[in-house]
Amino acid sequence: xxxxxxxxxxxxxxxxxxxxxxxxxxxxxxxxxxxxxxxxxxxxxxxxxxxxxxxxxxxxxxxxxxxxxxxxxxxxxxxxxxxxxxxxxxxxxxxxxxxxxxxxxxxxxxxxxxxxxxxxxxxxxxxxxxxxxxxxxxxxxxxxxxxxxxxxxxxxxxxxxxxxxxxxxxxxxxxxxxxxxxxxxxxxxxxxxxxxxxxxxxxxxxxxxxx
Ligand code: SAM
Numbered sequence: 001x002x003x004x005x006x007x008x009x010x011x012x013x014x015x016x017x018x019x020x021x022x023x024x025x026x027x028x029x030x031x032x033x034x035x036x037x038x039x040x041x042x043x044x045x046x047x048x049x050x051x052x053x054x055x056x057x058x059x060x061x062x063x064x065x066x067x068x069x070x071x072x073x074x075x076x077x078x079x080x081x082x083x084x085x086x087x088x089x090x091x092x093x094x095x096x097x098x099x100x101x102x103x104x105x106x107x108x109x110x111x112x113x114x115x116x117x118x119x120x121x122x123x124x125x126x127x128x129x130x131x132x133x134x135x136x137x138x139x140x141x142x143x144x145x146x147x148x149x150x151x152x153x154x155x156x157x158x159x160x161x162x163x164x165x166x167x168x169x170x171x172x173x174x175x176x177x178x179x180x181x182x183x184x185x186x187x188x189x190x191x192x193x194x195x196x197x198x199x200x201x202x203x204x205x206x207x208x209x210x211x
Contacts, residue, residue, distance in 0.1 A: 064144050180196050
């Protein structure tokens with residue numbers, strides 16, 4: 001990996017998490033190659049270098065609550081889980097989410113909440129209230145958001161769900177090649193910084209690409 005990944009915590013965590021756990025049997029021999037691999041449902045586990053770069057650019061710390069859109073294999077989720085307080089992750093394919101939940105469970109990772117649905121709409125605005133014993137209204141708000149599939153533009157519900165001083169990292173673009181973008185919210189104003197060109201599968205959904 002090396003290259004421009006200089007954050008020692010990112011390098012350490014990626015050294016600790018066995019990528020082979022997240023890669024289907026047929027691709028085990030390529031688990032440590034620096035490239036994306038198929039994980040089923042026409043989706044991919046991201047290239048390790050891009051996982052490291054996006055994690056570094058998200059500038060997380062131990063106090064962060066992170067929303068991840070596109071659980072996929074759960075590899076990026078696992079990397080984030082070791083660096084932050086809590087990860088909330090959304091995947092549209094139940095089969096991928098369930099498989100990721102099983103792997104993270106096996107690895108003893110317990111600070112992740114999974115949701116199956118359209119992540120372009122953000123985290124659901126209702127959650128179970130254990131005192132009232134019913135679903136209750138919640139205004140979710142995250143310190144960091146990572147989108148791991150290409151978006152035509154950063155979905156509005158996600159801009160609404162991140163805190164002042166927070167960051168969103170996302171591949172943004174209409175064609176096969178996107179720009180990796182870091183958005184920062186300061187004084188209710190969003191600034192954008194471009195990192196590099198990337199290639200991601202599309203985020204399909206209400207605020208993503210049409211299915
Ligand atoms: N970070 C993942 C990993 O480490 O395996 C790879 C993510 S893969 C490149 C993108 C994922 O986004 C796919 O699993 C895809 O099903 C999911 N996805 C696409 N549209 C989505 C949506 N609207 N909501 C949630 N997930 C979505």
